[in-house]
Amino acid sequence: MAKRRLSKQQKKRIQKAQDAVPSHSQNHSDGLVISHRGGVVLVETPDMNLIECKLKSNLGVIVCGDQVVCEDTGNDAFRVVAIKPRENLLQRMDGSGKVRSIAANLSQLMICLAVKPEPNLFLLDQYLLSAEQQNINPLIILNKLDLLSASEEDPYRLKSIYQPMGYTVVFTSAIFGQNFDQLKSLFDHQTTVLSGVSGVGKSSITRALLPDIDIKIAEISEANEEGRHTTRTSRLYHLSNNGHLIDTPGIRGFNPLIDTSQPLSTGFREISALADRCRFSNCKHVNEPGCAVIDAVSAGEIFEIRYQHYLKLLDRQ
Ligand SMILES: Nc1nc2c(ncn2[C@@H]2O[C@H](COP(=O)(O)OP(=O)(O)OP(=O)(O)O)[C@@H](O)[C@H]2O)c(=O)[nH]1
Ligand SMILES: [Zn+2]
Incomplete structure (x- = not known):
């Protein structure tokens, strides 16, 4: 896995700054990061106020969904002084193979x-593998159901x-509203x-979830069916029933990060479920004798396409 190279000293400084979560005092407040742009972080306080904060140096990467501690530095000025420990951090691979952080504390x-x-x-x-490796529960949505003939059930x-x-x-x-209430309740x-590739309808779904917010929808090009890309800042939105949507325009079609x-098998649940029945405990399920996974593929109990994807990814490691 490609990693951002930080020197030992930089890592130490970041860790020290993150560990130094100040105890609560009159000029400190907890907060939730709503957006982050150009060194200014918009933070929501527990009483639902939005405050613009600068950043204390050496805090490291800060993203939407981060739980932070803000300090009132006087004259209506605030700064983020600590990032609380994260439950998870969604990361992606950028075009040049660098790891980039997207959002924190997702469910x-x-x-x-x-x-x-x-x-x-x-x-x-x-995507499934990447989410499982990052301790985030993945769900699968198939949009544009209206383009299917009624006879296609699956x-x-x-x-x-x-x-x-x-x-x-x-x-x-997203356009005709089929099963949209069911989709909405998942939030x-x-x-x-x-997440998902360009043109599948992520902006349309986001707009349907947040009808009062201006979510730009790229016009699809008739020629190549590719959506145009727009770039705006990521932002956390409140939904009904205590849901939160972190919208990440411009990088919704991100490359999944895979930790080699x-x-x-972390991302291949059906393979990991059988792995302890293989003859060898370190079986990779490629051509080993007594492999329960290969037997299950032959018996049609594991989908051939999934197994082929597993082998393809194994080949890349
Ligand atoms: N028929 C149909 N078209 C849809 C549906 N949802 C979205 N579209 C259309 O698909 C095109 C792409 O939709 P977007 O919402 O921009 O897709 P996106 O995934 O956000 O695309 P990017 O912004 O490029 O990542 C637009 O022309 C939408 O009107 C749907 O449920 N049915
Ligand atoms: Zn095996």
Whole structure:
């Protein structure tokens, strides 16, 4: 996995700054990071006030969803002085192979696919693996249900493949509202980031969830069915029923980060469920004798396409 290179000293300074969470005093307040742009962080305090804060030096990366401590430095000026320990940190790989942080303290990653452009199930499996490795629950959404003929009950076999493993799979239409109430309820009491390739309808879903907010929808180009990219700042929005949506425009179609030092089976639930029945405890399920996974693929109990994706990713390690 590519890592941002920090010197030992830089890491030490960041750790020291993060560990120094001040005890509560009159001029300190807890807060939730709503957005971060150009060194200014918008923080929501427990009494729902929004304050603009500068950053104490050496805090490291700060992202939407971070729980922080702010200090009132007088004259209506504030600064973030500590980032509280995170439950998780969603990261992505940028175009040059660098690891970038997206958002913190998520409970779920909603992976959006659409009837059109046709889903790339290999990319879906990489998103699932990436989310599982980062301790974030992934959900699968297939949008543009209105483009399907009524007879197609399980397009792309998404329900047959992924539901038995315990993944939630919802088919919806952001434009025509099919199953939209069901989709909406998935956000209740959760902190969610939407992801997926360009043109699947992430902005449309976001706009339907937040009708009062100006979420720009890129016009789709007739020629190549690719959506245009727009860039704006990530922001955390409150939804009904204690839901939070962290909208990450411009990077909603991010490249999933895969940690090659972790076992791949973390993201292949059906493979990891059988692994302890293999003859060898370090079985990679490629061509080893007595492999329960290979037997299950031959018996049709594991989908061939999933196993092929597993092998493809193993090859990259
Ligand atoms: N038929 C149909 N079209 C939809 C639906 N949802 C979105 N679209 C259309 O699909 C196109 C792309 O939608 P967006 O919401 O911009 O897709 P996106 O995933 O946000 O795309 P990027 O911003 O490029 O990442 C637009 O023309 C939408 O009107 C749907 O449920 N049904
Ligand atoms: Zn095996």
